[in-house]
Amino acid sequence: MRVEAVEVVVAQLSLRAPVHSAGVTHADKATLFFRVVTDEGSGWGECSAYADARSPDPTVEAIEPTTVDRAIARLFTGSVGGNLPSASSVAGVCVGGGSVGEQSVAGALEMAVLDAELRSASRSLASLLGVAHREVGVGDVVGIPPEHDLGALIDAVGAALDEGARRVRIKIEPGWDHEPLSAVRERYADAVLQADANGSFEPGAAAGLRGLDTYGLRCLEQPFVAEDLQSHRALAESMSTPIALDESLWSVARVRDAVQAGACRVACVKPGRLGGVFAAIAAAEACAEAGVECFVGGFFETGLGRCVNAALAGRAEFSLPGDLGDPDRYLAANPFAYLPEESGTVRLSDAPGLGAELRPGVMAAHRTYTRRVDFGS
Numbered sequence: 001m002r003v004e005a006v007e008v009v010v011a012q013l014s015l016r017a018p019v020h021s022a023g024v025t026h027a028d029k030a031t032l033f034f035r036v037v038t039d040e041g042s043g044w045g046e047c048s049a050y051a052d053a054r055s056p057d058p059t060v061e062a063i064e065p066t067t068v069d070r071a072i073a074r075l076f077t078g079s080v081g082g083n084l085p086s087a088s089s090v091a092g093v094c095v096g097g098g099s100v101g102e103q104s105v106a107g108a109l110e111m112a113v114l115d116a117e118l119r120s121a122s123r124s125l126a127s128l129l130g131v132a133h134r135e136v137g138v139g140d141v142v143g144i145p146p147e148h149d150l151g152a153l154i155d156a157v158g159a160a161l162d163e164g165a166r167r168v169r170i171k172i173e174p175g176w177d178h179e180p181l182s183a184v185r186e187r188y189a190d191a192v193l194q195a196d197a198n199g200s201f202e203p204g205a206a207a208g209l210r211g212l213d214t215y216g217l218r219c220l221e222q223p224f225v226a227e228d229l230q231s232h233r234a235l236a237e238s239m240s241t242p243i244a245l246d247e248s249l250w251s252v253a254r255v256r257d258a259v260q261a262g263a264c265r266v267a268c269v270k271p272g273r274l275g276g277v278f279a280a281i282a283a284a285e286a287c288a289e290a291g292v293e294c295f296v297g298g299f300f301e302t303g304l305g306r307c308v309n310a311a312l313a314g315r316a317e318f319s320l321p322g323d324l325g326d327p328d329r330y331l332a333a334n335p336f337a338y339l340p341e342e343s344g345t346v347r348l349s350d351a352p353g354l355g356a357e358l359r360p361g362v363m364a365a366h367r368t369y370t371r372r373v374d375f376g377s
Contacts, residue, residue, distance in 0.1 A: 022173035022200030043115030048272025107276035131314030164344030284317035298323030303336035
């Protein structure tokens with residue numbers, strides 16, 4: 001395929017209701033998209049950067065236009081004779097210094113090229129990835145309720161379970177840990193629960209965190225800051241609850257370091273952060289070799305990014321339910337239609353491309369910025 005241009009689009013989206021996690025409230029969802037235009041059609045990609053991102057993830061403002069333009073220039077340079085490089089090589093072409101911002105842009109460009117490739121070949125993403133499961137389990141996330149309202153938390157967990165969630169990830173922070181988890185476990189004795197601390201605890205809180213073993217959690221996610229693998233390893237060795245890492249896993253090399261260090265028994269793998277779906281597969285394979293379980297994490301994606309995540313979750317390395325719920329439930333407006341969801345599962349698409357279809361009217365209503373970078377310009 002010969003590349004003609006890359007369109008850069010920003011859409012101003014928002015969540016239906018704010019989601020509170022340790023130190024951050026997620027509400028606005030300014031989202032960066034790429035549309036790669038070729039002589040055989042076009043493909044869309046979604047960047048994981050968002051307004052309320054916490055380290056190591058970038059905001060849209062931090063990467064557009066400088067990081068974006070560098071990545072697009074590398075994509076054009078790598079398009080020998082005007083022919084796009086294969087999707088599996090896009091991240092290698094577009095990532096320069098290896099920052100998470102560069103990886104997030106490269107992952108989105110990879111997605112757009114992959115969408116164009118698959119549509120041209122009349123092939124589905126699930127087929128390309130060689131998925132082991134055509135239906136994948138859906139997990140849900142419940143934030144910290146305003147004023148630490150236990151009743152609101154229990155109601156939110158109940159609503160997630162009623163919608164079929166195979167596991168519920170409950171946000172915690174210092175001072176909001178034992179009481180909410182105890183209340184939820186008492187009310188929902190058989191529910192599969194995770195606790196996600198988003199790096200908000202100090203290593204000195206390890207004794208109190210060990211007490212979370214009482215609640216039968218599937219895992220305790222990211223209790224300490226992202227850089228501190230040693231404290232995560234020490235806690236993992238002293239708890240029966242598996243430790244999961246999320247923000248600590250900012251590259252494939254970092255995933256390998258974390259699992260080799262014994263810092264986690266569960267990994268939250270996010271293709272948007274790691275540099276795309278092929279990087280995420282490499283990370284998941286490293287986890288599988290080390291006996292570490294995986295699930296696909298999310299960034300409140302639109303239907304576009306979430307379709308890619310769902311297909312990835314169908315691979316054999318991913319044994320735990322991912323963040324794969326319908327974006328129409330949490331986004332006030334969703335520019336890409338998602339997959340059908342029923343009884344806590346989504347069925348992967350057999351349609352050519354990534355499995356998501358553009359809703360032109362929604363995109364047009366929420367698009368705040370567009371520019372086109374033509375090949376050779």
